[in-house]
Amino acid sequence: MQKLTPPSAVRWLLGCVLALAMSGALQAAEGVKTPPFERVQLSNGTVLMLLEQRDVPLISFEARVLGGARLDPENRYGTANLLAGLFEKGAGERDALAFAQTVASVGGSIQTNASTESISITGSFLSRDRKLMVELLADMLQRPTLAESELQALRARRIEFIRAAKDSDLSALTSIYGAAALFADHPYGNPVFGSEASLAGIDARDIRSFYESHVGGDRLIIAVAGDFKAAEMKKLLSSAFGKWRKAGSALPPIVAPKKITSRRVLLVDAPDSVQSYFWMGNVGVARSDPRRAALDIVNTVFGGRFTSMLNTELRIRTGLSYGARSGFDRLAQPGHWEMSSFTRSEATIEAIDLAFATLDKLHEGALDPAALDSSKQYVLGQFPLGLETASQWASQLATLEQYGLGPRYIDEYADALSRVALDDTNKVINDVFPSSSEVLLVVIGKATTLKDALAKFGPITEMRLADEEWGKP
Amino acid sequence: MSRRLLLGLLLIVSSAGAQVPGADRVQAVTLENGMRIILWPDRDIPNVALYNWVRVGSRNEVPGITGLAHFFEHMMFNGTSTSAPGDFDKILEANGARNNAYTSSDVTVYQDWFPSASMQTVFELEADRLRNLSFDPKIIESERGVVHSERRLGVDDSHFGRLQEQVQATAFLAHPYGIPTIGWPSDIESWSLDDLKTFYKTYYAPNNVTMVLVGDFDPKTVIELARKNFESIAPQPEPEPIRTKEPEQTGERRVSIVAEAQTPLLQFAYHGIAGADPRKPALELLARILTDGDASRLHRVLVEEQKLAISADSYIEAGFDPGIVWFMLSLPAGGDLARAEAVFGSQIDKVISSGVTEMELDRARNQALADFWRGLTTINGKAQALGTYAVLQGGHERLFDAPKAYERVTREDIQKVATELLKPTNRTVGILSAASGASSGEEG
Numbered sequence: 001m002q003k004l005t006p007p008s009a010v011r012w013l014l015g016c017v018l019a020l021a022m023s024g025a026l027q028a029a030e031g032v033k034t035p036p037f038e039r040v041q042l043s044n045g046t047v048l049m050l051l052e053q054r055d056v057p058l059i060s061f062e063a064r065v066l067g068g069a070r071l072d073p074e075n076r077y078g079t080a081n082l083l084a085g086l087f088e089k090g091a092g093e094r095d096a097l098a099f100a101q102t103v104a105s106v107g108g109s110i111q112t113n114a115s116t117e118s119i120s121i122t123g124s125f126l127s128r129d130r131k132l133m134v135e136l137l138a139d140m141l142q143r144p145t146l147a148e149s150e151l152q153a154l155r156a157r158r159i160e161f162i163r164a165a166k167d168s169d170l171s172a173l174t175s176i177y178g179a180a181a182l183f184a185d186h187p188y189g190n191p192v193f194g195s196e197a198s199l200a201g202i203d204a205r206d207i208r209s210f211y212e213s214h215v216g217g218d219r220l221i222i223a224v225a226g227d228f229k230a231a232e233m234k235k236l237l238s239s240a241f242g243k244w245r246k247a248g249s250a251l252p253p254i255v256a257p258k259k260i261t262s263r264r265v266l267l268v269d270a271p272d273s274v275q276s277y278f279w280m281g282n283v284g285v286a287r288s289d290p291r292r293a294a295l296d297i298v299n300t301v302f303g304g305r306f307t308s309m310l311n312t313e314l315r316i317r318t319g320l321s322y323g324a325r326s327g328f329d330r331l332a333q334p335g336h337w338e339m340s341s342f343t344r345s346e347a348t349i350e351a352i353d354l355a356f357a358t359l360d361k362l363h364e365g366a367l368d369p370a371a372l373d374s375s376k377q378y379v380l381g382q383f384p385l386g387l388e389t390a391s392q393w394a395s396q397l398a399t400l401e402q403y404g405l406g407p408r409y410i411d412e413y414a415d416a417l418s419r420v421a422l423d424d425t426n427k428v429i430n431d432v433f434p435s436s437s438e439v440l441l442v443v444i445g446k447a448t449t450l451k452d453a454l455a456k457f458g459p460i461t462e463m464r465l466a467d468e469e470w471g472k473p
Numbered sequence: 474m475s476r477r478l479l480l481g482l483l484l485i486v487s488s489a490g491a492q493v494p495g496a497d498r499v500q501a502v503t504l505e506n507g508m509r510i511i512l513w514p515d516r517d518i519p520n521v522a523l524y525n526w527v528r529v530g531s532r533n534e535v536p537g538i539t540g541l542a543h544f545f546e547h548m549m550f551n552g553t554s555t556s557a558p559g560d561f562d563k564i565l566e567a568n569g570a571r572n573n574a575y576t577s578s579d580v581t582v583y584q585d586w587f588p589s590a591s592m593q594t595v596f597e598l599e600a601d602r603l604r605n606l607s608f609d610p611k612i613i614e615s616e617r618g619v620v621h622s623e624r625r626l627g628v629d630d631s632h633f634g635r636l637q638e639q640v641q642a643t644a645f646l647a648h649p650y651g652i653p654t655i656g657w658p659s660d661i662e663s664w665s666l667d668d669l670k671t672f673y674k675t676y677y678a679p680n681n682v683t684m685v686l687v688g689d690f691d692p693k694t695v696i697e698l699a700r701k702n703f704e705s706i707a708p709q710p711e712p713e714p715i716r717t718k719e720p721e722q723t724g725e726r727r728v729s730i731v732a733e734a735q736t737p738l739l740q741f742a743y744h745g746i747a748g749a750d751p752r753k754p755a756l757e758l759l760a761r762i763l764t765d766g767d768a769s770r771l772h773r774v775l776v777e778e779q780k781l782a783i784s785a786d787s788y789i790e791a792g793f794d795p796g797i798v799w800f801m802l803s804l805p806a807g808g809d810l811a812r813a814e815a816v817f818g819s820q821i822d823k824v825i826s827s828g829v830t831e832m833e834l835d836r837a838r839n840q841a842l843a844d845f846w847r848g849l850t851t852i853n854g855k856a857q858a859l860g861t862y863a864v865l866q867g868g869h870e871r872l873f874d875a876p877k878a879y880e881r882v883t884r885e886d887i888q889k890v891a892t893e894l895l896k897p898t899n900r901t902v903g904i905l906s907a908a909s910g911a912s913s914g915e916e917g
Contacts, residue, residue, distance in 0.1 A: 025569035025588045032518060055494065055517065056846045088767070096777070100767035105836045107843030126843055153780065160783040160805040163735035168631040272733045275625045305571070307562045316559060319618025322626055343622060374567035381569015381588040384518040389850040466735070 029380040029414035032387050034407040037397060038230050042242045045218030049397040050233050051225040053390045059226035060124040060391035062398045063137060066221070066251055067214040068118040070187035076202050077472065078194015079210050081114035082155060086207065087121060088112050089150040092139030096150055099136070106132060112140075114192055117331055118402065119215070124391060127227040131236065138240040141220070146211065148204050159196050166465050170270060170444050171342050174279035178442045179329075179336055180472035181266045181461070182281055186257040188335055189472055196468035216247030223397035226390035256333040259283040263437050263458040269447035270465040276348040276445030277340075280355065282434035284337030287330040287403045293416035294424040295328065295432060300375045302326055302362050302433070303339050313358045314341050320351045332403065337433065345446055349453045352443070356436035363435060367425050376417050383413065493849060496873050499859070500692050502699075506708040507680025510699050511859055511869055513687040515852055521688030522852040523595060524860045525583040528683075529676035531654040532578045532715060532793065538668050540656010543576040544620055545672055549583065550574075551612045553605035558612050561598055568594050578650050579792035580864060586853065589689040593698060599684075600702040603677060608669050617661060624655045632905050633801075636730055636738050640903035643728045644742045644797060648719035650790075678709035685860040685869075687852040715794065719744065726901040731908050736783070737804040739813055740903040743894050745798040748791040749867035754878040755886040756798065756894070760787045761837040762829050762887070763820070764800070768836070770820055775802065781813040792865050798894060810904055821895050828888035838879050845875060 037051035072079045088110060089096040103110055110123035121140060125133040165173065176191050183189030194202070220241065224233055259282055285295060296304075303310040303326025314324035320343045329335035339359070343351040386392055387410070400409055441457050443450060444465065454460055463471055501511045530542050550572075552558035565572055570587030585595050628634040638653045645651030655661075684703075686695060722744055746752055763771045764787040771785040782802040790796030802813055848854040863869035 025590065029519075029588075056850055058843070058846050058850070097768065097773070101836070104766045104768045104840055105832070107839035107841075109843070109847070124843070124847060126839075126846070153777065156780070156805070157776070157783045160736060160803075163806050164783065164803050167732075167734050167736055168633055169626060170630060171626065274629045275622065305566055307559065307566055312559075315619055317615070319615030320622070322619055322623040342626065344625065374563070377569045378566045378571070381520075381591070382571055382586070384520050384588075385586055385853075388518050388852070391850070 025377045025381040029383045029417075032384040032414075033411045034396075035393070038234065039401075040234060040238070042217065042238055044242065044244055044246055046220045046222065046241045046244065047401055048234060048237050049221070049223040049401060050230040051223075051390075051393050051397060052228065052230055053225050053393065054227045055390070057127045057227050058124050058390060059127055059130055059133060059224060059228050060389070060394045061122065061133065061137065061222065061224045062391075062394040063121045063141065063220065063222045064398045064402055065119040065141070065215050066117065066219045066402060067247075069114050069116050069190045069192040070254065071210070071214050071252065072187075072190050073206065073210075075198055076206050077191050077198040078158065079202055079206055080119055080214075081192055081194065082151070082158065082199070082202060083207050083210055083215075084112040084114045084119045084121070085154050085158075086146055086150060087140040087144050089154060090145030090147055091136070092143045094139070095145065102132070103136065108133065108136075110136070116188060116190070116192060116335070120398075122391070122395070124226070130228055130233065134236045134240050137222070141215065142244050144211070146204070146207055151204055151207060155199050155202060158194065159199050162193065162196050170273060170275075170277045170465075171340065174277050174340055174442050174444060175281075175336075175338055176470050177266060177268055177444070177463075178279045178281050178338060178440060180470040181442065182260065182283070182336055182440045183257050187254065188257055188331065188333070191470045191472060195470050195472075198469065213248040217241060217244040218246040219251060220244075221398050221401045223394040223401070225393040225397070254333055256286075257283050259434070259438070260440060261438055263439055263441065265454055265458050265460045266440065266442045266463065266471065267447055267451060267454060267460050268442065268444040268463045268465055270444050271446055271448070273445055274345060275342050276345050276351075276443055276450065277342040278348070278352055278355070278444075279338055279340040279442040280359075280439040281336045281338035282439050283334050284328045285330060285432055286332060286334050288405065289330070291424070291428050291432070293413065294420045294428045296379055297372065297375045297417065297420050298362075298367065298425050298428055298433065299326055299328065300379055301367055301371050305378055309358050309362065310339060310341070310355065313354050314343070314351060318354065320347055320354070324355065345449060348443065348445060348450055352441070352457065359433070359436045362429055362433060365426070367422065367429070369422065372420070372422055372425060376420065380414055380417055493873055498692075499869065501869065502696055504679065504700060504704045506704055506706055508703050508706070509683040509863070510696065511683065511685045511863055512690075512692045512695055513685075513855055513859060514690060514692055515687055515855065516689045518852070519589055519689050520852065521587055521589050521592065521686060521690060522856040523585040523587070523599075524685040524856040525599060526683040526685065526860045526864045527581045527583070527677060528579070528681050528864065529581055529672075529712070530577050530579045531652045532649045533676065533712070534649060534652050537660060538664050539652045539660045540620070540654070541660075541664050541668055541672060542581055543654050543656065544616070544661070544664065545669060546574045546576045546581050546583075547616050547620060548608065548613070548669060549602055549606065551616065552607055552609055553601050554607045555601060555605055558609060561602065564594065564598060570595060576654055577792070578652075578654060578790070578796070582860065584856075592690060592695065596698050596702040600706065603679065603682070603703070604706050606673055606677070608666055610666060613666065613669070620655070621658070621661055624658065624661065628653070628655060632730075632732055632734050632738060635732070636740055636903045636905045639728045639730060640740050640742045640901050641797065643726050643903070644744065644901040645719055647717050648794060649715065649717065650719070650794065650796060674709060675712050679703060679706045680708040681712060683860065683864050685856045685863065687855040687859065719795070722899050725897050727904070728901065729904040729906065731906055734905060734907045735806050737808050737810055737907060738903070738905040739802040739804065739810060739817070741800040741817065742901045742903070743798040743899050745789060745796055745894055746791055747793060747795050748865035750791065750795075752886070752890045753791055753866070754875070755882045755890045756789060758834065758837040758841060758879065758882055759824070759829070759887045759891055760789055760798070761840055762833045763787060763824070765837070765840055771800070771817065774820055775813065775816060779816060780805070781809060781816060806907075810906060814902065818897070821891070824888065824891045825895060828884050831884065834882070834884055834887065838882070841879050842876060
């Protein structure tokens with residue numbers, strides 16, 4: 001393999017700037033602490049988190065209802081996400097049009113979404129419209145219309161969105177196939193958006209039943225950040241949410257998914273594609289994993305930044321791909337760790353071999369002291385950019401509460417990073433990062449030309465891109 | 474990885490608000506070699522966003538070298554006479570910095586996000602690549618592969634990208650805005666080392682660059698540092714202006730693609746305005762009235778009421794020269810392209826004949842104002858907005874006048890700009906339809 005060896009003058013420069021930055025990035029990141037905020041729990045269980053930040057005249061919020069797509073009924077994947085979408089399609093006294101007009105008329109913004117473990121409503125309003133903001137949020141959660149006609153229209157559109165997605169950037173789809181196959185029967189494999197087939201089966205009773213069982217005050221976190229007075233906001237939210245009913249059932253516990261212990265292949269036939277899009281993954285770590293800092297440092301070196309090992313091999317050195325990356329999905333229990341890339345169809349096997357060889361190299365001890373230091377500086381230096389705005393803080397606070405983490409998760413991160421030693425990184429490489437013989441490999445591409453050659457990676461399951469599901473049983 | 478993301482068409486939906494906190498702290502200086510520097514200190518977080526705007530894009534290309542501005546953007550990370558390929562990224566990352574870049578028809582923009590303590594290193598590296606860029610033939614070849622993969626991702630394997638490229642090329646007969654920023658495949662395979670060298674000397678001159686910095690710094694210190702690092706780079710003659718003006722379009726043009734598609738697409742490209750055109754605020758508000766949010770006209774009629782489309786979007790390209798006003802519809806599988814086109818046309822006719830309501834105008838104004846504030850919540854958003862106004866829209870100060878500009882827009886202005894621009898003879902219509910026998914999907 002070609003190794004880039006900088007001329008000595010530059011190596012000297014590199015040494016100097018590293019020494020200089022040591023203090024800089026750490027100092028900077030250590031300066032970013034969770035600002036004072038107020039946490040209040042209402043008698044029905046709803047948690048309010050209020051953080052005043054008067055930079056621009058905006059208020060951002062994030063409301064999370066715990067549960068999410070992991071609670072979708074079997075064969076009804078997409079239920080939580082469809083319900084989230086319907087929250088905007090008529091609530092309280094307003095029908096869908098009146099609701100949209102009201103939000104737009106004050107320049108407000110509202111997004112609804114589901115993820116594996118929650119339904120979320122996020123948005124921002126000008127400070128002057130804070131009462132309206134609380135009213136709309138309360139209406140959406142407590143008094144959604146859930147009209148049959150809106151359900152039918154939204155469901156039909158969502159099915160078409162999936163078809164449209166299959167006509168565009170296929171790299172966005174590999175992880176949906178990957179999670180469905182990797183987690184199999186475990187709810188972490190539920191496709192959050194649903195599939196063409198599962199959406200078609202969802203009716204008004206499914207939506208109503210999910211709403212009654214899994215949405216309620218005891219499942220709710222509302223984080224608000226921005227230009228407001230905490231005392232007033234607390235009063236508004238308490239009176240709007242304090243008397244809301246609890247969810248019909250308690251939040252079901254979730255067990256840890258099992259790692260896979262051999263290699264297998266899912267081949268998704270996309271006969272017209274000119275590139276192959278591939279993904280490799282196995283079960284990773286939970287949100288609360290105490291090895292977080294070491295894991296972030298290793299993943300940054302491996303596939304989390306431009307000069308990462310993966311991007312260096314697949315893009316910089318060989319020109320095989322526009323990009324290659326890796327990352328964790330951190331949930332209450334371990335979610336997936338993944339790496340992914342794409343390349344022209346003819347180079348598919350070469351690129352997959354190279355990705356596996358790069359993972360092997362990580363296990364052979366590729367992290368040296370310079371890589372450790374550089375990765376630390378990078379993570380430290382970029383950390384404050386995620387803690388800048390009111391909407392970022394609202395989201396961070398909601399996450400802290402959802403996973404029971406507390407502000408130390410943010411405030412002590414810089415310290416934790418600076419303490420990570422090579423022993424720690426070697427240990428997490430060994431314990432957490434899968435070996436190349438223990439991953440699920442997903443390839444979306446031309447099956448006729450790929451199938452025989454892919455057999456060397458393990459037993460193959462085949463699907464077609466046009467199939468109306470993601471492979472989740 | 475979105476690095477060096479190609480933004481063939483770039484829209485900044487920034488509007489402006491009355492009193493922007495800290496706007497009075499914005500400073501601009503011009504170095505002796507003509508390099509312009511704009512600074513906005515903002516101490517919310519201990520970081521800095523640097524946007525270096527080079528006034529070159531696919532607009533400066535000709536057949537044979539299409540895609541070169543974008544390819545050049547990739548090469549700016551690949552070594553100088555004093556540092557090896559890859560060092561730029563390695564040193565920046567080891568100093569806590571991330572970088573990226575994008576190319577449009579008009580500009581190439583280089584971005585760094587870093588802890589303020591790394592300012593000096595960032596300046597040294599940025600100056601080095603403006604002064605000493607070198608080209609390793611081996612790297613040129615591997616980078617061709619990267620760009621080709623980027624093209625396959627965004628164009629060849631994306632029906633939306635394929636159609637947009639064809640519509641853009643059809644809308645312009647003469648002006649280089651018809652060139653796809655990613656480049657035609659045969660040109661990606663063909664450009665040469667000499668092309669790169671000429672390009673560098675012509676366009677990567679300090680007098681063709683505007684650097685915007687927003688974040689945690691003392692402006693005086695940064696100006697000194699800029700003088701030290703950049704002022705000695707020699708200026709070059711001003712690049713030749715783009716002489717070609719697109720002749721007025723006098724009849725609708727159509728382009729179609731037949732593909733193994735599940736969902737058909739419909740795109741409308743109207744010749745529009747340049748970034749400094751005083752009609753811009755009115756046009757932006759018009760686009761919001763038509764497509765911004767579930768209450769907008771096209772969304773209501775095409776998506777919610779008649780269910781002819783699954784989405785209706787717009788964006789405005791407004792750079793150095795008059796660009797395109799885009800409207801894009803995605804249709805459901807088996808959707809009726811002719812009816813969708815007819816209903817779209819009747820909605821546009823309605824704006825031209827009857828205008829918009831006061832309520833719609835108010836709503837669009839409020840949306841523009843709130844989005845202006847949202848755009849200014851980050852050092853990154855501020856750097857993008859300042860640079861856009863400085864380079865493409867007649868001066869960075871105009872960023873802060875934008876709220877008043879929206880206030881001044883009347884219903885008559887909106888009807889007038891719709892009448893002037895959104896006439897059928899001024900548009901290109903693009904249609905992507907499913908090949909017969911392609912899976913059209915069954916309604917669920």
